[in-house]
Amino acid sequence: MLLDQFSPLAADGNTPALTFAALKGGAPIALDDHAYLRALTVEDVGDSYVNGMNDPEVHRFMTSVRQNRQTWQSVADYVAANMESEADILFGIFVHNQLRGTVRLHAIEWARGSAHVGISLFDKSIWNQGWGRRALAVLSDVAIGALGLMRLMAGIYRNNTSSRRTFLAAGFVHEPASDSSDSYDVCEIYVLTANNSAVLTTGRNEIV
Numbered sequence: 001m002l003l004d005q006f007s008p009l010a011a012d013g014n015t016p017a018l019t020f021a022a023l024k025g026g027a028p029i030a031l032d033d034h035a036y037l038r039a040l041t042v043e044d045v046g047d048s049y050v051n052g053m054n055d056p057e058v059h060r061f062m063t064s065v066r067q068n069r070q071t072w073q074s075v076a077d078y079v080a081a082n083m084e085s086e087a088d089i090l091f092g093i094f095v096h097n098q099l100r101g102t103v104r105l106h107a108i109e110w111a112r113g114s115a116h117v118g119i120s121l122f123d124k125s126i127w128n129q130g131w132g133r134r135a136l137a138v139l140s141d142v143a144i145g146a147l148g149l150m151r152l153m154a155g156i157y158r159n160n161t162s163s164r165r166t167f168l169a170a171g172f173v174h175e176p177a178s179d180s181s182d183s184y185d186v187c188e189i190y191v192l193t194a195n196n197s198a199v200l201t202t203g204r205n206e207i208v
């Protein structure tokens with residue numbers, strides 16, 4: 001099924017329930033021939049996910065994760081909470097059929113057409129191979145092209161060079177006026193809007 005077969009934002013401007021439900025229900029979205037995104041369920045939580053979240057190199061810039069040691073239960077609770085939420089969807093990034101990381105659309109405000117995006121590849125063996133950029137680009141196409149969202153935002157610590165470059169490579173642009181600071185560092189805001197994205201241009205988002 002192709003993404004453009006999904007119904008756009010409902011006529012009343014409210015939640016496009018069918019599309020969101022299909023993704024929540026586990027419809028996989030191709031990244032390429034060997035990789036896809038799929039909404040995570042508790043059954044997907046295993047040692048590599050839990051151990052990866054406890055890796056200091058992985059969680060260095062993930063405030064809430066690094067503050068609490070992760071266990072199977074804490075990760076499963078997080079996955080379940082995302083699954084139940086109408087404002088969040090947590091996708092697994094599966095490469096060669098193995099779960100390697102997550103990309104999340106969260107704090108979705110359907111009425112405003114906005115959402116936040118976060119990404120974590122907990123399998124460091126696939127860093128720097130373009131998977132982060134691909135996952136963000138495809139998720140953005142889904143969020144804008146299928147779910148009808150207009151504005152995606154990501155907060156990235158200024159010294160997280162790999163993340164900043166990855167969001168830029170996926171088409172996000174820095175919006176300095178929205179930056180803020182906390183005790184850790186400056187948090188820069190990167191945005192992608194329906195106007196500056198190139199949605200559904202290549203057909204690469206075929207749902208497998």
Ligand SMILES: CC(C)(COP(=O)(O)OP(=O)(O)OC[C@H]1O[C@@H](n2cnc3c(N)ncnc32)[C@H](O)[C@@H]1OP(=O)(O)O)[C@@H](O)C(=O)NCCC(=O)NCCS
Nearest residue numbers: 058119120121127128129130131132133162163165166169
């Ligand atoms: C940030 C993260 C998602 C990047 O994913 P990735 O798959 O390794 O990134 P990609 O291979 O798609 O690279 C995308 C861009 O970032 C650049 N990049 C990747 N790693 C980099 C690094 N360590 N230093 C500098 N640039 C880097 C790439 O060169 C590429 O830029 P280019 O297109 O200009 O060449 C991954 O490292 C990660 O999950 N880190 C831990 C969790 C985290 O920090 N998440 C983000 C929180 S905001």
